[in-house]
Amino acid sequence: MTLTTAERRGMQAISTPGGHMLIVAADQRNGMKAAIHDAPQGSKNITTEELAQAKADLVRYLGNLAPAILLDPEVALPALVDDDVLSRSTALVVGLDASGFEVVDGLQHTRYVEGVTARTVRDLGGDVAKMLFYTRPDRQGEDSRVAHQIRELVRACEDEGVLLIVELLTYRLEDESEEEYTARFPDLVADGAALAVACGSKVLKLQYPGSAAACAAVTEAASGAPWAVLSAGVDHETFVGQVATAMANGASGAMAGRSLWKDSLSISSERRQELLTERAAPRLMELAAVIDGVH
Template identity: 75%
Template sequence: MNELNTLERRGMAAICTSAGNMLIVAADQRNGMKAVMNAPGGPATISKDELAEAKGDLVRYLGNHAPAILLDPEVALPRLVDDGTLSRDTALVVGMDASGYVTVDGLRYTKFVEGVTPRTVRELGGDVAKMLFYMRPDRQDTNSRVAQEIRQLVRDCADEGLLLIVEILTYRLEDETPEEYERVFPSLVADAAAVSVECGAKVLKLPYPGSAEACAAVTEAAEGVPWAVLSAGVDHSTFIEQVATAVANGASGAMAGRSLWKDSLAMTSEERSELLTDRALPRLRELAAAIDGGRTV
């Protein structure tokens, strides 16, 4: 197990419920958030300021009721810290990854938001950092480029006294059928967790691997490193079932985005405040209960 140091333990405590389980509202999406807003003419008509206002409402009416919220440094930050929207009682996780990916020899790689470093995360008021890495552990081992990138960022964040959440997404290769990918997906998630831990990861954010048995395999592969399951855009009721299964088999919490708010981000602030309060917030409380076994935030 990769042990947390004192500063990392403080960061971990900040993103957890009182019962000690991770619960983070994910709101670092940019294009994905535009896509679910009801803009006349489509997402392209939504300006950066309009998106920032929507993120502000999401923080105000939903995120501030969670232990932590994940925000991006391109639209949301430092604006929502500087204007006081983010509550002092809600920890800030800063997403370091830029939208999209590049493909090299058939493999995907993410990149940092320009200019964002562990020091930048601190300067933005962040308590914890998050970075997304794509991985195919059947093609990439602990000596691969992605492994080296994880190692380096883990070291850089440690030097800054900053806890890093390593998010891993697997993906289908160009010459792979959907059926072939579905068959290997559970083992890909577990093997990706093992590679990440070998590279020094201390907290993981992972897709739901598909079953109770697969969750147990991920927990075993993580060797004591806590992992949270991500919602991946599924509906709320499905995600609640996934989280309950994952937690029962060793997961340490959840990071939920679209499953909470994807049908609550209308264009006007008045509509958003009503939908986020009446629809998304009860979902957050239900999610907290699933993570903590009946307790709420």
Template identity: 75%
Template sequence: MNELNTLERRGLQSICTPDGNMLIVAADQRNGMKAAIKDAPQGSDAISREELAEVKADLVRHLANNAPAILLDPEVALPAIVDAGVLARNTALVVGLDASGFATEDGLKYTRYVDGVTPRTVRDFGGTVAKMLFYTRPDRQGESSRVAQEIRDLVTACEAEGVLLIVELLTYQLADETAEEYAVAFSQLVIDGAALAVACGAKILKLQYPGSAEACAAVTDVAQGVPWAVLSAGVDHETFIGQVSTAVAHGAAGAMAGRSLWKDSLSINAATREELLTGRALPRLRELADAVDGRRH
């Protein structure tokens, strides 16, 4: 197991339920969150940065302040949500380091950092935990690959700063691969990606649901004690609850949920937002908390 240092242990505690399982509301999306605001008069493309910032602030006020932790971006949400006192004192801040979109090289995807954002910036924003997304194809990328070195470098940099790093992995279909071929390979790609990240020093993993109870158990095995959480990947709430329950029963340590909680609970109108977030999204968060703590059967 990749051992946590003292500061990292405190960071992990801050993003967990009282029962010790990870539960983070993900709200670092930018274009994806705009697309979820269906009632914008001129369409999502016309939503300004300021309007999106207000949506994110309300999402924190009415939803995420009821969770152990919130994942926010440093382009729209931060530092304003902290400076304005919107974030509750008992809700931990996870800072997303990855910029929107990706670069492509030799047919493989690579994420980019938000300009000027480093592990030190996480501290400056009031966070103790960082999250970075890495696209992985472990059938093409081994421990000597560019992505493996990028993971190692960021793990080292965050450890030196006393910031806990959540390594998020997304696998994807290649241009020369059919949908059927990718579907067959998917579970093993998630499993092998987890193994690669752990070999590169990752201490916390955020992973796609690998597809089955058996695949979840395999992820737990290759993680070698490194805690892993399931990401919602835009599926509906009931589907995600089932995935989380299965994953937790087979070794997962929690969940990080974004769109499954709030994708149908956003509005350009503040009063409507509050009504939807408190009446629709918040009950989902409570159900998800039961699932990550193994109380939902």
């Protein structure tokens, strides 16, 4: 796995001084609305403008402390760049995926934000692109729809000189019991990584596979491609432990979203500033220390 010169610069931009990926994930839309628990009449009544303001504060008081932040082109961008909210020292990762998914023949498929392409990443001021793909590698091989989609986007990003982070999420099938899925989960994460790399992926964002041995298996399956652990909504303390285990077994960093900020968002900007500064920011610093091995 060899990065181009442009991709290498992108990788540097999203990494800590120790050379490990650390990205604040703030591209959520519906999930972020749900995290604003004190909104009048409940989260469903949060407007797009209110969500944009929450994202702006999240960037100001948390994202700008990280090497990079992941933002969406539906609510956050380009405004947070045009309004000088995003710090020049924080790299921008542009999420290409729309909220939700479609089901075809029992399998989940992600969708692009309408009109957003590899070229759009540059137009929005982005340094790196991120795309989510739902995978069931026990049902999807190198000739599957998702494999063709990964290959196509890898080529498009290479043509634009944009580093692409491929995010994979595996999921339980309708005819699969919880016990069956749990037993298969570590292999699904590792086999998904192998499939993505076979399709040309150079950087991965993956679910925590469950154990030290499973992390080592993912690292082997990734065949040298760096992979970052996603937080998947677990609490901060749990995620720190997962990241430490993953890093000790070959992972290259973390992309943390809700584990950092899910209890620090309020409908009030003043309250958001307080919570993000006093609660979320120290968590980010702790995570950075774990990633770079500072104890």
